[in-house]
Amino acid sequence: MPPPETGQPMLRAQDVHKRYRHEEVLKGIDLEVASGEVLCLIGPSGSGKSTFLRCINHLERIDAGRLYVDGALVGYRERGDCLYEMHPREICRQRADIGMVFQRFNLFPHLTVLQNVIEAPLKVRREAKAEAVERARALLARVGLADKADAYPSRLSGGQQQRVAIARALAMRPKLMLFDEPTSALDPELVGEVLGVMRGLTEDGMTMIVVTHEMAFARDAADTVAFMDAGVIVESGPPREILSHPRHERTRGFLARVIGAHQ
Amino acid sequence: MTRVVPLRRPWLWLGSAVVAIAAALLALSIYRNPNIQHGVILQYQFAPAILAGLRTTVVLALLAALIGMVLGVLLAVMRLSASPVLRLASGFYTWLLRGTPLLVQILIWGNLALLFEHIGPFRTNDLLTPFVASVIALGLNEGAYMAEIVRAGIIAVDRGQNDAALALGMSHPLALRRIILPQALRVIMPPAGNQFISLLKATSLVSVIAGGDMLTAAQNISSANLHTIELMLVATFWYLVLTTIASLGQHYIERRLGKSGVGIHATS
Numbered sequence: 001m002p003p004p005e006t007g008q009p010m011l012r013a014q015d016v017h018k019r020y021r022h023e024e025v026l027k028g029i030d031l032e033v034a035s036g037e038v039l040c041l042i043g044p045s046g047s048g049k050s051t052f053l054r055c056i057n058h059l060e061r062i063d064a065g066r067l068y069v070d071g072a073l074v075g076y077r078e079r080g081d082c083l084y085e086m087h088p089r090e091i092c093r094q095r096a097d098i099g100m101v102f103q104r105f106n107l108f109p110h111l112t113v114l115q116n117v118i119e120a121p122l123k124v125r126r127e128a129k130a131e132a133v134e135r136a137r138a139l140l141a142r143v144g145l146a147d148k149a150d151a152y153p154s155r156l157s158g159g160q161q162q163r164v165a166i167a168r169a170l171a172m173r174p175k176l177m178l179f180d181e182p183t184s185a186l187d188p189e190l191v192g193e194v195l196g197v198m199r200g201l202t203e204d205g206m207t208m209i210v211v212t213h214e215m216a217f218a219r220d221a222a223d224t225v226a227f228m229d230a231g232v233i234v235e236s237g238p239p240r241e242i243l244s245h246p247r248h249e250r251t252r253g254f255l256a257r258v259i260g261a262h263q
Numbered sequence: 264m265t266r267v268v269p270l271r272r273p274w275l276w277l278g279s280a281v282v283a284i285a286a287a288l289l290a291l292s293i294y295r296n297p298n299i300q301h302g303v304i305l306q307y308q309f310a311p312a313i314l315a316g317l318r319t320t321v322v323l324a325l326l327a328a329l330i331g332m333v334l335g336v337l338l339a340v341m342r343l344s345a346s347p348v349l350r351l352a353s354g355f356y357t358w359l360l361r362g363t364p365l366l367v368q369i370l371i372w373g374n375l376a377l378l379f380e381h382i383g384p385f386r387t388n389d390l391l392t393p394f395v396a397s398v399i400a401l402g403l404n405e406g407a408y409m410a411e412i413v414r415a416g417i418i419a420v421d422r423g424q425n426d427a428a429l430a431l432g433m434s435h436p437l438a439l440r441r442i443i444l445p446q447a448l449r450v451i452m453p454p455a456g457n458q459f460i461s462l463l464k465a466t467s468l469v470s471v472i473a474g475g476d477m478l479t480a481a482q483n484i485s486s487a488n489l490h491t492i493e494l495m496l497v498a499t500f501w502y503l504v505l506t507t508i509a510s511l512g513q514h515y516i517e518r519r520l521g522k523s524g525v526g527i528h529a530t531s
Contacts (some may be wrong), residue, residue, distance in 0.1 A: 025464035039334065054426075057430055058338065059426055059430065061431060080444075088434055088435065089434065092429075092433065092434050093430045093432065094430025095429060095430055095431070095432045098430070099430075100426075100427075100430035102423060102426065102427060102430075104423055106421070106423035106426060107289060107427075108424065108427070108428075108442055108446075109446065110445045111444050119431070119442075120431035120432060121431065123441060124431060124432040124433055124437075125432075165427075166432070169431075172431060172432065228372065
């Protein structure tokens with residue numbers, strides 16, 4: 001059930017364009033994600049899903065259009081009809097409110113699990129250490145890894161590492177969570193534990209944008225599914241509609257390939 | 264019980280014997296050489312002038328290593344920056360200082376007064392004492408080599424680490440200091456250790472501008488008493504002591520860095 005609209009959307013993308021040299025990877029993305037909504041972005045590799053996700057927290061700079069997170073323009077300040085790029089400090093402040101989970105976990109290998117989780121709260125938010133540690137332990141317990149606090153990431157399985165990465169992102173109390181193919185680098189038997197943690201988040205009302213190839217997850221955890229191909233959003237809507245009764249030929253072709261490969 | 268008979272390796276034994284005998288003969292020929300007066304070596308091994316030079320050598324090496332490390336990080340970050348001007352400036356610096364002999368650089372710094380008589384309101388010779396000129400020459404040269412070592416260390420760290428740090432709201436400098444450099448250190452340490460050992464020995468070059476190091480002290484003594492070889496052996500002993508300590512230190516630091524059992528790409 002999509003939650004009721006409450007004022008402004010958490011994410012609003014207007015005609016977002018991104019090009020690398022001569023190749024245009026995003027050709028005008030328009031999208032809204034309401035607060036508390038879970039959006040799954042699906043589509044073939046190279047369709048621009050991950051690039052779009054990286055634009056939302058300004059890891060990539062957009063070339064045209066506008067991205068608003070919680071009503072604030074991402075990365076720029078608008079004055080008259082000009083967009084001025086923000087000071088890095090302001091961009092950091094924006095990013096701190098947006099959690100991101102990567103395909104390859106990207107835990108900090110020289111820090112223990114606990115240190116991974118408290119690093120940004122201590123150094124970016126300047127929280128008191130006792131408080132940060134307490135919350136980190138609670139988050140680790142929540143992702144089922146309370147006993148791994150003092151282990152180094154290299155001692156953990158892929159699924160455990162990804163769960164730590166989720167706890168690390170949550171430690172910043174983000175308004176919005178971005179997941180970039182969070183289960184694609186995992187062995188099949190470890191996918192479930194990560195998706196389980198993500199399902200828990202959706203139940204807590206976290207706003208999430210998930211780039212994924214897990215159609216079952218999209219079907220039962222997402223409020224909205226958007227299908228991307230060649231830099232545009234071809235269609236979007238409730239999961240049942242998009243996954244079972246796609247209107248576009250390209251969506252049908254993609255789903256046939258993905259579901260065919262999974263069975 | 265079956266007996267295990269190892270393979271016979273006569274050539275291995277013969278080779279070992281030849282090397283051992285050659286080494287013994289060499290040691291003997293030096294020890295019994297009438298041109299070496301062992302008493303002179305003993306007399307100067309702990310002479311105050313030599314020990315003062317030894318101290319200067321150590322201080323020189325440590326200061327130059329410190330300058331080199333700071334400069335190396337700065338140059339490496341410039342080299343990897345988005346600005347073509349900074350990249351070019353860093354590349355030019357490395358090209359110039361690695362491309363010319365250290366001896367020449369030391370001579371230029373030591374004789375800078377011939378080029379600029381004054382630096383600001385000061386007389387160049389008052390500012391650039393031989394010791395200061397030595398520190399500058401060694402430090403700047405060290406920086407050029409460290410820049411390449413640090414750069415290699417930074418680019419060995421997975422790009423995802425930077426993404427993850429920035430996504431958590433860290434600034435570039437914070438990410439570099441807390442996330443990138445600590446991991447780069449594992450790649451930087453082994454060549455940096457070698458570099459420091461080279462530096463310890465390279466300090467001897469400042470004797471050409473009377474930098475006051477141990478070799479300067481040894482040469483001052485030998486030019487008076489003409490026991491050149493003996494005093495070089497005195498210096499040799501101390502250089503070996505220094506490089507041995509540095510090697511042990513390097514070994515210790517590398518082991519500590521490796522202790523967490525973490526590979527650079529452990530997360531992938």
